[in-house]
Amino acid sequence: MAREPRRTLTAADLARRAGLWLLVAAIVLYAVFPFYYAILTSLKSGSDLFKINYFPFKWEFGNYAAVFSGQPFGTNILNSLIVSFSVVALSLFLGVTAAFALARVQFRGRATLLVTILGVSMFPQVAVLSGMFQLVRALGQYNHLTSLVISYMIFTLPFTVWVLTTFMRDLPRELEEAAILDGASSWTIVRRVFLPLMWPALVTTGLLAFIAAWNELLFALTFTLTNDKRTVPVGIALMSGASAYELPWGNIMAASVIVTVPLVILVLVFQRRIVSGLTAGAVKG
Amino acid sequence: MRDTSWLAASRTRSAWLFLAPMLVILLLVAGWPLLRTIWLGFTDANTLRIDQAKWVGFENFLTRRDGHWYGALADPLWWRSVKNTLWFTVWTVAIETVLGFGIALVLNREFPGRALVRAAILIPWAIPTVVSARIWGWLLNDQYGFINHVLSGLGIIDHQIAWTADPRLLMTSVILVDVWKTTPFMALLILAALQMLPKECYEAALLDGIHPVKVFWRVTLPLVRPAVMVAVIFRAIDALRVFDVIYVLTGANEQSMTMSIYARQQLFEFNQAGYGSAVSTLLFFIIALTTIVLLIATRVRLGED
Numbered sequence: 001m002a003r004e005p006r007r008t009l010t011a012a013d014l015a016r017r018a019g020l021w022l023l024v025a026a027i028v029l030y031a032v033f034p035f036y037y038a039i040l041t042s043l044k045s046g047s048d049l050f051k052i053n054y055f056p057f058k059w060e061f062g063n064y065a066a067v068f069s070g071q072p073f074g075t076n077i078l079n080s081l082i083v084s085f086s087v088v089a090l091s092l093f094l095g096v097t098a099a100f101a102l103a104r105v106q107f108r109g110r111a112t113l114l115v116t117i118l119g120v121s122m123f124p125q126v127a128v129l130s131g132m133f134q135l136v137r138a139l140g141q142y143n144h145l146t147s148l149v150i151s152y153m154i155f156t157l158p159f160t161v162w163v164l165t166t167f168m169r170d171l172p173r174e175l176e177e178a179a180i181l182d183g184a185s186s187w188t189i190v191r192r193v194f195l196p197l198m199w200p201a202l203v204t205t206g207l208l209a210f211i212a213a214w215n216e217l218l219f220a221l222t223f224t225l226t227n228d229k230r231t232v233p234v235g236i237a238l239m240s241g242a243s244a245y246e247l248p249w250g251n252i253m254a255a256s257v258i259v260t261v262p263l264v265i266l267v268l269v270f271q272r273r274i275v276s277g278l279t280a281g282a283v284k285g
Numbered sequence: 286m287r288d289t290s291w292l293a294a295s296r297t298r299s300a301w302l303f304l305a306p307m308l309v310i311l312l313l314v315a316g317w318p319l320l321r322t323i324w325l326g327f328t329d330a331n332t333l334r335i336d337q338a339k340w341v342g343f344e345n346f347l348t349r350r351d352g353h354w355y356g357a358l359a360d361p362l363w364w365r366s367v368k369n370t371l372w373f374t375v376w377t378v379a380i381e382t383v384l385g386f387g388i389a390l391v392l393n394r395e396f397p398g399r400a401l402v403r404a405a406i407l408i409p410w411a412i413p414t415v416v417s418a419r420i421w422g423w424l425l426n427d428q429y430g431f432i433n434h435v436l437s438g439l440g441i442i443d444h445q446i447a448w449t450a451d452p453r454l455l456m457t458s459v460i461l462v463d464v465w466k467t468t469p470f471m472a473l474l475i476l477a478a479l480q481m482l483p484k485e486c487y488e489a490a491l492l493d494g495i496h497p498v499k500v501f502w503r504v505t506l507p508l509v510r511p512a513v514m515v516a517v518i519f520r521a522i523d524a525l526r527v528f529d530v531i532y533v534l535t536g537a538n539e540q541s542m543t544m545s546i547y548a549r550q551q552l553f554e555f556n557q558a559g560y561g562s563a564v565s566t567l568l569f570f571i572i573a574l575t576t577i578v579l580l581i582a583t584r585v586r587l588g589e590d
Contacts, residue, residue, distance in 0.1 A: 023391045024402055031406040031469065037431055038420045050429040098307035101300035106293075113304070120315045122576060124526035126545040127569035130325050130552055130562045131318030134335050154314045161307060180292070186299040215413035217529045218545075222553060233415040237533050249423050256416040267411040271404045275473050 035260065042253040049250055063254035070248075073255060075228050076235040079145055080259075083231060084213040086149045087156055088206045094153075095160035095205065096198070100190045102161070103168035104176065114165070121158035125218050128154065136223050147223040148231065152216060156209040163277060167201040168194065204277035207270055211263065232259045319569070326563035332556035345563035357564050362539065366547040367571070372456065373543060374524040377463045382517055384464065385471030390501075392472070393479045403476075406469040414466065418533035421462040425449055449534055455541040459531050466530070467523075471516055478512035479505070514583040521579060525572045544568045 040053060045062045067073050102110060132151050141147040171194070179189050217233045224230050230238075236255050241248045267274060326345055330338035347356040357363045392403055409417065424431045425448035436442045448458040482505070490500045528545040535541045537550045548568055552561030 020391065020394060020396060024396065027388055027391060028402055028405050030465075031408050034417075034420050034424060034465070035408055035412060037424065038416075041423060052431060052434050094307040094310060097303040101303040105296050105300035107297045107300050117311070120311060122522050122572075123315060123319070124545065124568060124572050126526060126528065126548045127565050127572070128315065128318035128322055129549065129565060130330075130332075130335075130558050131321030132314070133332075133552075133558075134321055134325075135313070135318055137335070151314060153310050154318075157307065157311060157314075186296065186303065190303075211411065215415070217415055217532070218549070222549070233413055233529075236413075236419060237415045237529075247422075249426075249429075252419050253423065256419055260412050260416050263411045263413070264408055267407050268404050271400075271407060274407065275403075275477065278470065278473060 035264070038253045038260075039257050041249060042257050045250055063250040064258070066248075066251050067255045067258065070251065071235065071239070072227050073232075073235060073258075076230050076232050077259070079229065080214055080232040083145050083148045083152070084210050086145075087152045087213040088209045090149065091153060091156040091160045091209050092202060092206055094157060095164045096190065096195070096202075098161045099164035099168050100186070100194065102165045114162075117158045117161055120154065121162065123154060125155070129218070129222065132219070133222060142223060143225045143229050145224075145229065148213075148216075148220055151219045151223065152213050155216075156212055159212075160205045160209060163205050164198070164201055167198065171197060200273065203270065204273040207266065207274060208277055211266075214259075214263065322562045322569075323566050324562075325558055326566045328559045328562075330558035330562070332552060332558040332561070335558050338559065341559065345560045346567075357560065357567060362542065363547060363564065363567075365539065366542045366544050369456065369541060370525060370527070370543040370545075373460060373463070373527060374521055376460050377467065377524050378517055378520050380460070380464045381468045381471045381520060382513065384468045385475055385516075386513075388468065388472035389475035389479055392476050403473075406472060408469075409466050410469040410473075412466065414529040415533050417466045418462060418530045421458075421465070422449060422534055425458055425462075452538075452540040455535050455538060459534055459541050462534060463524070463527070463530050467520065471520065474516040475509065475513055478509040482508055518576070518579050518583065522572065522576055525575060526568075544571070 040056060041049065042063050043056050043058065043060055044051075044053075045060050048058070101107075102114060132154075136142050136147040136151065139147075139150075141150065175197075176189050176193050179193055184192070215233060216231075217237060220231045220234045221237070224234065227235075232255075236252065236259070239248065239252050239255065325335070325338060327340060327342060328338035329341045329344075343356070345356055347354065347358040349355070388406065392399065392406075412420075425433075427433060427445045427447040427450065430448070432448070433442070433445050436446070446454065448454050486504050486508075487500065490504060495503075526545055527543055528549070531541050531543055531546055532549075537546055537554070544564070545568065548561055548564045551557045551564055555561075
C-alpha cells in the first residue's frame with residue numbers, strides 16, 4: 001500500500017519535470033528563433049539565401065557591407081541616435097521637474113493634471129498626425145530631425161512624468177524637510193536631494209523612452225522626406241529591390257540585425273529594471 | 286502659522302513653475318495638433334496647401350448629393366478598416382492573454398536558468414516592430430520561407446502558402462506576427478502579478494489536496510484578474526491604433542486595412558488633409574469611447590470582487 005503510490009509518484013514527478021523542460025524549451029525557441037534565423041540569413045548570399053539551414057555554415061559579411069554602400073544607412077543610424085538621445089534627455093529633464101511638482105507639492109488641480117497626462121499617453125498617434133504635420137511645417141522643421149524630437153514628446157513625456165511621479169511619491173518626507181528648513185530653493189532640493197536618489201527610475205524611464213524613440217515609424221515616415229534625414233525604422237521599412245518580388249532579403253536581415261543587437265544587449269543587461277518599469281507604468285496606470 | 290502658509294504658497298508657486306515647461310510642450314505636441322486635426326476635418330484642406338483650408342461643415346463625414354451619400358461614413362472601405370481593426374484587436378489581445386498566461390505560469394515555477402529564460406522572452410519585445418515585421422515577412426515568404434518549409438516537411442501542407450499575398454490570409458499573418466511580438470509584454474505583466482500572490486493560499490490548497498487545475502480557477506485567476514485586466518486594456522488601446530506591423534508586412538492592402546493605415550493613406554498618399562483629418566477624428570473618438578467603456582466595464586467588475 002505504501003510502496004505503490006510512491007513509485008507512481010516518482011514517475012509522475014519525472015513526467016512533470018520533463019513536461020516543464022519541454023515547455024521551457026518551447027518558450028525559448030519561440031522567443032529566440034526568429035531573430036536567430038535573421039542572423040543566419042544575414043550571413044548568406046546568392047543562392048544560399050534560399051536554402052534552409054539551422055547553423056551558420058559560412059561566415060559571409062557581404063550583406064553587412066552592402067547595407068552601408070547601397071543607401072546612407074550609416075547616416076540613418078546616426079539620425080536615430082541623435083533623435084533618440086535628444087528625446088531621452090529632454091523628456092527626462094521635463095519629467096523630473098514636473099514629477100517633483102506632482103509628487104511632492106499639494107496644490108489644487110493636481111489629480112486632474114495627472115489624469116490628463118495619463119490620457120495623453122493613450123492618444124493614437126494618427127489622431128494628431130495632420131495637426132502635427134501643420135505644426136512641423138509652421139515651425140519650419142519639415143525634413144529636419146528636430147521635427148521628430150518635438151513630436152516624439154507626445155508619447156515619451158506622459159509616460160516619463162507618470163513613472164517618475166509614482167517613484168518620487170514613495171520617497172520619505174523627512175528627506176526634504178531639513179533642506180526646506182535651511183531655506184533651500186525647490187530647484188536645489190530637486191538637484192541635491194532627489195536627483196541622487198532617482199538614478200534607478202531615471203535609467204528605467206530613459207531606457208524605455210530610448211527604445212520607443214528608436215523604434216518609431218509613423219512620425220518619422222511622415223515628417224522626413226529625403227534619405228539623409230531618415231531614421232533606421234524608415235530606412236528598413238522602405239528597403240526594396242529591383243521589383244516588389246525581388247526584395248534583397250540578405251541586406252534587409254543584415255540591417256535588422258545591426259539595429260537590433262544593441263537593443264537586445266541593452267535589454268538583457270537592464271532586464272530587471274525594464275520589467276519593473278513596465279509593471280510600474282501599467283499596474284499603477 | 287503665518288510662516289508655514291507663506292511657505293506653502295511659495296511651494297505651490299514653484300510647483301507651477303516646475304510644471305510649466307512640461308505643460309507647454311504637451312499643449313504644443315498634443316493639445317494643439319489634436320484640436321487642429323479636428324478643425325481640419327471640417328475643411329477641404331489639401332495636404333500640399335494645408336493653409337488654404339476652407340470650411341465645408343460635415344461634408345467629409347457625411348453628405349448627400351444628387352441622391353447619393355458621400356463622406357467617410359458612407360465609404361465601405363472605411364467601415365472595412367474599422368471592422369479589420371476591431372477583428373485584429375479582439376484576436377491579438379485574446380491570444381496574447383491566453384498565451385501570456387501560459388508562459389507566465391511556466392516562468393512562475395522554480396527551475397535553474399529561470400532568469401535567463403525571462404531575459405530571453407524580452408527579445409521579441411525589444412525588437413523594433415518594423416524589424417519584426419521584416420523578419421516575419423521573410424519567415425513567411427511563400428517560396429523560400431522557413432514556415433512553409435517546416436509545415437511541408439511535417440506533411441501539414443502540400444503546397445506553398447502565400448501568407449503575405451493571399452487576401453484571405455493577410456489578417457491571419459498580421460495577427461500572428463503581432464502576437465509574437467507582444468505576448469512577452471503580457472507574460473511579464475502577468476508574471477509580476479503572480480509573484481505578488483500570497484504563498485499561504487497555495488500551501489493551504491496543497492495540504493487540502495485540491496487539484497491544481499481547480500486551484501488555478503478558484504484561487505489564482507480571481508487574484509490576478511485586476512492586474513490582467515489593466516494589461517488587457519493597455520494592449521487593446523495599443524492594438525486599436527496599430528500601424529507599423531501592417532504597413533510593413535502587407536502595405537495599404539484592402540484586406541488588412543486598419544483605421545490608422547486608412548487615415549494615413551488619405552492624408553499623405555491622396556493628399557486629402559481635410560477628409561483624412563475627419564477620419565482621424567473618427568478614429569480618435571472610437572478609441573476614446575472604447576477606452577472609457579473598457580475602463581468602466583473592468584471597474585464594475587473590480588467593484589464586485
